Amino acid sequence: MLILTTKSRDNYSTMTNNKMKEKILIKNGRVIDPANKIDNILDILIDNGKIIEIGKKLSTQHSALVIIDASDNIIVPGLIDMHVHLREPGYEYKETIKTGTEAALAGGFTSIACMPNTKPVNDNQSVTDFILDKARKESAVNVYPVGAITKGLKGEKLSEIGELKSAGVVAITDDGKPVMNSELMRRAMEYASMFDLPVISHCEDLHLSEGGVMNEGFVSTELGLKGIPNTAEDVMTARDIALSELTGARLHIAHVSTRGAVNLIRDAKNRGVKVTCETTPHYFTLTEKMVDGYNTNAKMNPPLRSEDDLKAIREGLKDGTIDVIATDHAPHEASEKDVEFDKAPFGIVGLETALPLTLKLAEEGIISLTEAIAKLTVNPAKILGINKGTLSVGADADIAIINPDKEWQIDVKKFKSKGKNSPFHGLKVKGLVNTVTINGNTFNFEAR
């Protein structure tokens, strides 16, 4: 009776048009569903891509039933990464919608939001249409485009935000670049509020960070590299919080990396400002020391910060100031990173390493396992206003089955992503995605 998986993970292309007729029963797993405050050994019955029943020891007497034994595994809503660079259109040599979403699936993510800094920029509905169309055909997971705040990410003129919204974007951002003009940012927030779209801000004062390639501190002084001070992030975080207070817009601060920003956001939340934020696994795992030896895989923006900042990020995760763990998955072609440090592009991949790094945080007791899962599921879903991230009856059966005790070594050569630019290569970690169900299909990763 025990049948593990019916489809190999290499059959992505046939997936979306091949809705399975069978029901799926996931048995004996520890179900963690933060939205419904569930943490219990339960069975989940799936039919036609929807969760139809959750309970103890569900009946196995169904016709055409596939049973997945999830003993010793945890069962969570499919993870959601609200900060991904899929690179398509325009930079297909770095990543495509197909490879990026395959990487997502392998990492346990069933929904991702993709950033608009493609070529052309996703600043109008035809680009959004293209992404969604391509995703329907080739994507392994649900893809939610994020539109640009300004045309061409130039920080000069507003994009057609209303049309972007109707085309399907779930938020707007000029990610990678801040909107330096405060007046324009104010108007963007006011305008986006009409559509209840969150504004995602990449907080960086470009004058303070000009020419910088790593965190400003003792390491940058020793290496003779131009530093980016924490203040570059803090100043803009303060500005955008003030603008959110002025406009009432929903503000989401991307990739928080400094103590100052955590403090500002905590205070703002206490005042009732509509601000949320995310950090990434690298900011709660690594520090600027990683740059030593001119390691271009430790170069990202914002940069890896100090030990004290890392501590503050962990505190922010613990007390709920930081709502979301996202990856800022930023793939680059290998030769682009194989250059002088100051000439290398910013960014690292993250989709296939986020889960074990987050589980480690839970294992170390920084946050509970439930909180960790919430920051990877229901919290980003709420911010983006997407109907995902829970295991409620009637919900889409986007589910990740995770073996939390499985030990493995991160190996970039095994990544599904085209990008191999990870500072975590070679790291021994714990917790591996075993099986993912999405749209009624099942993908098993146990063999890897």
Added chain:
Amino acid sequence: MINKLKSKDLLGTKDLSPEEILLILDTAESMKEISSRDIKKVPALRGKTIINLFYESSTRTRTSFEIAGKRLSADVVNISVSTSSVVKGETLKDTAKNLEAMNPDAVVIRHSSSGAPDFISKLLRCSVINAGDGAHEHPTQALLDLFTIREKKKEFKGLKVSIIGDIAHSRVARSNIYAMNKMGMNVTVSGPSTLIPVDIEKMGVKVFTDVKKAIEGADVIMMLRIQLERQEKGLFPSIREYSRLFGLNAEKLKNAKEDVIIMHPGPINRGVEISADVADGKYSLILDQVTNGVAVRMAVLHLLTGGV
């Protein structure tokens, strides 16, 4: 006593031990003697090929390395940015690989990117010598500075050194701070607060923005070149004000010890960071530094490629 260097490369003084520094300086003593002969050439590196790969313009350092190599009978090839394929967009990695294919014994590199020598040293089997990378290190400059100091002062221990100027962008300052600390000297840095890098104290130096205090009781004063582009970036208001506050002149020099020596890695801005009378005066060792640079570079080339 050691008789060779640990690494195949000289990337910085940070990685050198005090014994290695002394080995280089002692070797340079005998090299200096060669330069004083009528026939300034020995066959020590005959059949060795040294490539000078310069991505930044440099007269002094490139010439110094070239003369050093030639006095040891090595074949020296100069590649400078304007004549190389860099303008065609070749990456540093590809350039390094291509040079490697020609089987040189050493590549001397100057590059505007900090870490460029580290980067190519991992790609090349031959020795890589850092002739200045960004704001990171310039080890042969620091070694020739130490050689010059030792000639005059005999001992390093306890000497008070003041390095004055644009510390933030200076590879000379960093290499000297590492080397001088290793040899037991006390280093003070001074300059406008906008040109003092974050946490420099952690490198084991004292910081004064008041030049007079920095100079007080100094045995050695090292002035650094100030570049006009720093003013354009708003790091100080004008050359005039910079010169008044931080330029070395006879008046400020009164705070130093009587037998102070004055050094400058060159090229100097006369009347800006150093007044003409001080630059040409009796305390100045600026030209001795240039002479000693050849000897120190001969020593480094010999130790790294001579098969000791």
